[in-house]
Amino acid sequence: MDIDARIKRRRRQDDSPRLIQDYETLSPAAHIDEPSDRGPVFERLLDHLDPVFDSRLPPNAYVYGPFGSGKSAIVTALFTHLERLSTEPRSVIYTTTRAGSPTSPGFVYVDMRETTSAFTFYHRIVDALVDEPVPEHGISTEKLQDRLHDLLSEFTTGVVIAVDHVGEPNTTGVDTLIDMLAGLPSNVSWLAIGRKPPDQIALSEYTATSIQVKRYQRQMLVDVLMTRASEGLARQAINHEQARQIAAWGDGNAHDVLAALFVAADRADQAGRSRIEKADVISALDEIPQPSVSLGRVLALPNNKQAVLRELVxxxxxxxxxVTATTEAISARPDVDLSPGTVKRFLYEMAEIGIVERVQSDVENRKGRPPSRVELRFPPTAFSRLYDLKQ
Structure with a gap:
């Protein structure tokens, strides 16, 4: 751990205010408590969840929409508020002693990007419902299931579980997820969130309704940008004209416009400026691949694969x-404790799930077809900055 490097990243050469006040708030992978301009979607979700206000469970449902439409932001914000409200009039619902019966269902959020097996799926649910730590070793999946059933056996109101990012590359297959959901207690209902339309995902066969989330309209994206800037940047760091330019470029994708804001702000901050300039915006838009992959997917990768990507940047x-030159260069870096073979395998695996892309190299190869090289499918500035802040 290089403490001096950590301190240096946070120092400025003068006493002027920092342009970026909070990198985490500015991150495209972060969700704020009050997503902008999504009132109608919240109302449709609340219509579906209305039975919980009468201490009943809603039926299973599927929320779907394109990349960057704000599905995760909406659901995480709503579930956070509902869980807070459901526990206000009484003591905590789910205690190890189960001292009292809840008067309304509880709410649990599970991110399938970080849930790679049936064990981790049930573990995350149980962990959200009890106060004491749930062991990660020395307990089987079946025992976790039994504990979950025992835990909810005395709670007639049950639990609503949001299952996010279903059907994405490098997550649990839909058929396997269906089996995992079938293993939940009968007093559990679930709300799945994904990108595929209902007629393209088998999960929808087990739901009573589907709720569509459409792309953001341009003015909505301007509001999203200005709201996020007000929370993560210094005052007047970006103007409305710049926000409109980014929103027009983003074509309804909130993730990409927030990534552009992040990169533009970082560029300006590294140059010591107190405001974002036109050149910062242009540079940011040029940096983001089209189509891009979610930074949330990249940051959910295992640490060793993220380390390889950090060196690749x-x-x-x-x-x-x-690929050969890249493999040799990365494996030679002092911070990478991986063999060339492992680095190459990681690069190929990440290409298969769309994190990076293998494209034909411009290097001539007289022995056969040109070699391939690796291109990033995410904004390198945003990833490297967020990665470094975690170290």
Whole structure:
């Protein structure tokens, strides 16, 4: 751990106010408590969840919409508020002693990007419902299921579980997820969230309704940008004209416009400026691949794969001329304790799930077809900054 490096990242050369007040709030992968301009979607979700206000469970449902439409932000915010309200009039619902019976259902959020097996699926649910730590070792999946059933056996109101990012690459397969959901107690209902339309995902066969979340309209994206800027940047760091430019470019995708804001702000901050300039916006828009992948997916990768990506971001053009050159350069870095074979395997695996892309290299190869090189499918500035802040 390089403490000096950590301190240096936070120091400025003068006493002027920091342009970026909070990187985490500015992150496209972060969700704020009050998402902007999504009132109608919240109302449709509340219509579906209305039975909970009479201490009953709603039926299963599927929320769907394109990448960047704000599905996760909406559901996480709503579930956070509902869980808070459901516990206000009484003591905590789910205690180890189960001292009292709840008067309304509880709410649990599970992110399938971070839930890679039936064990972790049930573990996350149980962990959200009890106060004491749930062991991660020395307990079987079946025992966790039994504990969950025992835990909810005395609670007639049950639990509503949000299951986010279903059907994405590198997550649990839909058929397997259906089996996992079938293993939940009978007094549990679930709300699945994904990108595919209902007729393209088998999960919808087990739901009573589907709720669509459409792309953001342009003015909505401007509001999203200005709201996020007000929470993460210094005052007047970005103007409405710049926000409109980014929103027009984003074509309804809140993730990409927030990534552009992040990159533009970081560029301006690194240059010591107190406001974002036109050149910062142009540079940010040029940096974001189209189509891009969610930074949330990248940051949910195992640590060793993120470490490989972090080194990949810093490679020069020659080191990225081919997969072989990239592999050798990354494995030679002092911070990477991986063999060249493992690095290459990681690169291929991440290409298969769309995190990076293998494209034909411009390097001539007289022995056969040109070698392939690796291109990023996410904004490198945003990833590297967020990665470094976690270290």
């Amino acid at each position: 810093d490679l020069d053009e020659d080191e990225r001329a081919s």
